[in-house]
Amino acid sequence: xxxxxxxxxxxxxxxxxxxxxxxxxxxxxxxxxxxxxxxxxxxxxxxxxxxxxxxxxxxxxxxxxxxxxxxxxxxxxxxxxxxxxxxxxxxxxxxxxxxxxxxxxxxxxxxxxxxxxxxxxxxxxxxxxxxxxxxxxxxxxxxxxxxxxxxxxxxxxxxxxxxxxxxxxxxxxxxxxxxxxxxxxxxxxxxxxxxxxxxxxxxxxxxxxxxxxxxxxxxxxxxxxxxxxxxxxxxxxxxxxxxxxxxxxxxxxxxxxxxxxxxxxxxxxxxxxxxxxxxxx
Numbered sequence: 001x002x003x004x005x006x007x008x009x010x011x012x013x014x015x016x017x018x019x020x021x022x023x024x025x026x027x028x029x030x031x032x033x034x035x036x037x038x039x040x041x042x043x044x045x046x047x048x049x050x051x052x053x054x055x056x057x058x059x060x061x062x063x064x065x066x067x068x069x070x071x072x073x074x075x076x077x078x079x080x081x082x083x084x085x086x087x088x089x090x091x092x093x094x095x096x097x098x099x100x101x102x103x104x105x106x107x108x109x110x111x112x113x114x115x116x117x118x119x120x121x122x123x124x125x126x127x128x129x130x131x132x133x134x135x136x137x138x139x140x141x142x143x144x145x146x147x148x149x150x151x152x153x154x155x156x157x158x159x160x161x162x163x164x165x166x167x168x169x170x171x172x173x174x175x176x177x178x179x180x181x182x183x184x185x186x187x188x189x190x191x192x193x194x195x196x197x198x199x200x201x202x203x204x205x206x207x208x209x210x211x212x213x214x215x216x217x218x219x220x221x222x223x224x225x226x227x228x229x230x231x232x233x234x235x236x237x238x239x240x241x242x243x244x245x246x247x248x249x250x251x252x253x254x255x256x257x258x259x260x261x262x263x264x265x266x267x268x269x270x271x272x273x274x275x276x277x278x279x280x281x
Contacts, residue, residue, distance in 0.1 A: 006249070008231055008273075010265040013251060018052075018062060019261035025253035026076040026133065026187075026240045027262050030083055033245060037065055037077035037086070038262060046073035049088055067108060067118045072100050080136045081192035081245065084110045086118075087134045094120055102129030105144070124171050130156070133187045133240065137194045139163065145186040146171070154183040158199060160190075177215065177222040184210055187240045196271075197222070198241040198250070208235030212252055214274055226278050228270060236260070243267050 004011055012019045013027070018038060027038040034054040040062075041047045050062040065088075068074060072091035079086050086108045091100045105125055108118040125131060134144040140163045147156035157179040161168045179185055182203035189198045195217055200210040211233040213225035227233060234254065241252040250267035253260050 006265045008266060008269045010232060010252075010254070010263040013262045013264040015261070017059075018050075021259065023255065023258065023260050024262045025260065026078075026242070027251050028077050028079045028242055029245055030079050031081065031245045032083070035079075037079070037088075038062075039075040039077070041075075043258065047075035049074045049077050066115060067106070076133045076240070078133075078135050078242075080140070081138045082140075085136070086110070086115060087136070088118070089132055089134070094126065103132065104128075105131045105134050122168075124168065125161070128171065132156075135188060135190050135242070137190050138192045139194075141190070141194065142168065143174075143188045143190040143197065145188065157185045158188045158197075175222065177224055181213075181225055182206070186210075189241045189243060191243070198228075198243070199225070200237075200239040200241070201225075203227075207233040209237040210239050212238045212241055214271075216275075216278070223278065226274055228274065232265065232270065 018024060023041040025039050027036060029036045037049055037051045039047050040050050048068065049065040051065045052062050053060045069090055069092040071093060074088050074090045077086060077088040088106055089103050090106050091103050093100050094104065105121045106118040107121060108115040120126060128146050130146055132145040134142055136142050142161045144159060145156050146159050158174045159171050160174055161171050182201035185201040187200050196214055198212060198214050200212050202210045206227060207230060212228045214228060215222045215225045232238060236254055236256055239253050241250060243250055248267060249264050250270055251262055251264045254263050255261060
């Protein structure tokens, strides 16, 4: 799909195929790197999830995902590290409703015959009217953006839900190390082993609009977020990061209010540079 492989300077990913004149963001890959999903918003239209598959060494053209809503819209897909679940946010009505009552997380389970019909995440997730950009770790802990009733969107932050005894019993706001630094704190990508988190927010000390930051978990505690720097962040909005399943590439959205593309960069270089500056092992 791309002739040029990026090093420390981000390049547009899939220019003209994935990244177009629309607004593209939030890309995810299967563990085998033979299937991908991403969000596209055409001018004057709603968000929609597109998919591509690798056949005989060649990628298919983007087409709407199998789960595309007939009512409402979908965005921000995420394939779990184990490859057995495909999550996405949707404003479609819940099964027991005739109309939408918020932005909920749905998921499809991988079977021998492909992806199953998606269902919404059970309580306590349904109790929230907004849950955005959910990502999961290998042990199926979930990380996402939400807020409390009455919070303005710029005050939503990162929450998680730890899987205990096969269940998600609570939704918990993450601590001040993650959530204390700015406005529009969102789009947390959790490392499969939970060793780091990449997310975005707008800060007076940043480069303009929302920037990408990384926090590392050390002895069970998250470090303060570290700005990924001027090679990654600009005066535009950088957001909705994800890392390829092989750990080699960082993907993210960069753009303005009405248009923007998915970029990619060598994540190993980025991570090593950050660790040197932060003195993180």
